Amino acid sequence: MADKKQSGLGVWVNQHIMPPIMKFVNTKAITALQNGMVYSLPFIIIGSIFLILGNIPIPAVANAINNSSWGAVFAQANNTTFQMMGLWAAIGIAYVYVKNENYEPLAPGLTSAAFLMLQNLSIDNPLKAALTAGINNGAMSGKVVTENIDKLPHALQAFLESPVTGVINTKWMGGDGMIAAIIVGLLVGWIYTMIMKAGWTIKMPAQVPPAVSNQFTAMIPSGVILTGSMLIYGGFNAFAHTDFLNWIYNTL
Incomplete structure (x- = not known):
């Protein structure tokens, strides 16, 4: 009797619950999100090793490392790998989104570095x-x-x-900026794809090498995205007196 109830529940779940879940999981955005985030995995794992080496939970060893130059070396390695995972995620998500649409993906992946354009390039006076x-x-x-x-x-x-200007605030490159990085990566991938499908590209003669031709093809979509990012930054700076990354973090 119990087996029949379990079987009936399993059939009901498979018929009514799983189809909408699988439909959602297989959407372009979720596929790009889950596969794009994987690109940041090597930086996260290797950066975590440097983080552990710089913070070994043995006081005598930790003090020896911190008193030597190796503490700063391990911190440098961690700050440029693990602490930059938001940037790697934005690039990976846009890359996978456009790749799944069968367009050359490297240019939109790099275009998602518009993530940097959306933050104030300054920090408070130390x-x-x-x-x-x-x-x-x-x-x-x-x-x-x-x-x-x-x-x-x-x-x-x-x-x-x-403030100290002309610097990148690495606070937003890691976990604090991850939600904004996901939004930027998905929007860059979607907008780039829409522009490519609309045919707003510069077409070069067949004699032009593909490596050069692909960059001219990407020029208009990337230009539109970067210009839009600049206007978003300007709008937040002028009217909200903050930047997009700060606003996303404080809102969500």
């Missing part, structure tokens, strides 16, 4: 951050200092308040 943590051996807290910045000389105020 001196201000240090003051927030406290100064003078705790005699005056950082909070007190920052609340009284307006009493400092104007030149010093301007220095503390001005």
Whole structure:
């Protein structure tokens, strides 16, 4: 009797639950997401090894590593592999999406580096951050200092308040920026495919080598995506006083 109930439940699940689930799993977006994320796997695994080497849970060994130059070396390796997984994911997702549509995928994969264009290329002044943590051996807290910045000389105020520009904020390259990376990767893949299907491309003569011809073919789709990314950045900067990656993180 129990076997019949289980069999009946299995049939019902296979008939009513599995079809819509499989239909969703096999959509272009989900296929690109699951297969595109795999491209970041080597960086995640190798970067995790460097992370472990830089933080071995044996105090004597950990102190020896941190006191030597190897601590900084392991941190460098981890920061440029594991901590960049959001960027690798965005590239991989766009690559797989366009590849599954039977178009040359490398150009759209690289175009998804528009992920970088959507963030403010600046970080808070590190001196201000240090003051927030406290100064003078705790005699005056950082909070007190920052609340009284307006009493400092104007030149010093301007220095503390001005961010460091021309840098990539690696905070958004890792887990904090993963949701935005997924959105960017899927949108780049979808928009690129739509433009290619519409035929908005530069066609070169047959005598032109494929390596050159493919880049001219990708020029208009990539240009549209990069221009759109620039306008999105400008809109968030002007009206929301933030950037797209910050907005996604704080909203979701």
